[in-house]
Each structure stands twice: as C-alpha cells, then as structure tokens.
Amino acid sequence: MIEANKNETFPITATLVDEETNSLASGKDVSYDIRTIDDLELSPPINGMLGESSVEAGVYKAEVSIPSPGVYICYSNCIGFLPGTENIVINNENIYELSKANSPHNISVIDVPRTTEDNFDNASQEYRKVPYGMTDYIVSMVKLDTDSNWNNPVTSGISYAYYKTEDDELPYKIAGPVLI
Numbered sequence: 001m002i003e004a005n006k007n008e009t010f011p012i013t014a015t016l017v018d019e020e021t022n023s024l025a026s027g028k029d030v031s032y033d034i035r036t037i038d039d040l041e042l043s044p045p046i047n048g049m050l051g052e053s054s055v056e057a058g059v060y061k062a063e064v065s066i067p068s069p070g071v072y073i074c075y076s077n078c079i080g081f082l083p084g085t086e087n088i089v090i091n092n093e094n095i096y097e098l099s100k101a102n103s104p105h106n107i108s109v110i111d112v113p114r115t116t117e118d119n120f121d122n123a124s125q126e127y128r129k130v131p132y133g134m135t136d137y138i139v140s141m142v143k144l145d146t147d148s149n150w151n152n153p154v155t156s157g158i159s160y161a162y163y164k165t166e167d168d169e170l171p172y173k174i175a176g177p178v179l180i
Helices: 095-101 125-129
Strands: 002-006 009-014 032-034 043-051 059-064 070-077 083-089 105-114 137-140 153-164 173-175
Touching: 002 009, 009 032, 009 043, 009 070, 059 137, 125 153
Parallel strands: 002 083
Antiparallel strands: 009 059, 032 043, 032 070, 043 059, 070 083, 105 137, 137 153, 153 173
16 A cells, blocks of 8 residues: 655655566566556546656556545556556645654743642542642643744643642542532
8 A cells, every 4th residue: 555645746656567477577568557446447547557666677567646635546457467556645735844844942831830829729639639730731832833932732631630649749530620
C-alpha cells in the first residue's frame, strides 16, 4: 500500500518476473492506470507508461500525484504477464504539517492551582479533594506552527486533578470533569 498526501509526488513501481527463467523481464512496455477503489476512471485520467529502471533491469517505475484525498487502486499491465495492483491512500491533510503542530513549541500546558480557601471550595474541588495551593486543573492548548502567539489555538482542553486526601501533594489521577 502507498500512502501520500494530496498533490504530493510519490513513486509507483512494478516488476515483471519471467516464470520460465525465474528472472526479471527487461525491455517490456508496462502501462499503469490509477482509478478510484470502485474502478471508476479519474477525471482527468492518471495513466501512462512505466519507465524501466536504469539500476535494476525488469523494474518499472513512474512518479505521480493525485489531487484529491481518497482510496485508489493502481493497475499495472504488460502483455504476456499477470496484471499487478497496488492500493493507494491519499490523505487530505499533509502529515508533515500535522506533525509540526505537535512540536513541543506548539503545545502549551498550564497548571492552575486551587486559590480558594476551604470554606469557599466548589463541589468539584470538594469531591476531588483538591488541597489549597495544589493543582486544581491543567489547561492544554495546541497552536499552528505558523501562529506566533496563543490567541487562536487549534484545540484546547481542561484536565482535572484528583487527590486521595486533602493532605496529598500530588494527584493520583488527571482526568475529565466530575459530573456532580
């Protein structure tokens, strides 16, 4: 299976094995045709001839790109040989760009301690046994790599601290909110 991003150039290859000599067959005309997984022709069509490798005779290759995300199948054909197929998955998002968003400089984690005295705690703090001055909850944010500040995070969320007793200095669990 081949996985790429939309409009990214990627290689397709085919090898021809001569079953009589059990070796790779050189000097053949090998065509390819990329279609939807439902065998529908693309518009415009993506097809053509595979060129033979200058490094390894009997290996045929081409570089292609597909402009739309989805699942595709590439057929390769040569007269006198069994056809070959390869599944292709084209991602809508650029995986490289998504991974850049998860770089440490694009992730913010803010520890928010409890600042209210015991007689002013809310029901959630009381249930989670949050000690005064210790972590009440954590705010996490992710920003785009191109953003210079945290004004418009791509995503954000809150995780709450749970303590076994009000004397603990560290929570035993960080999780979602308490539904009281």
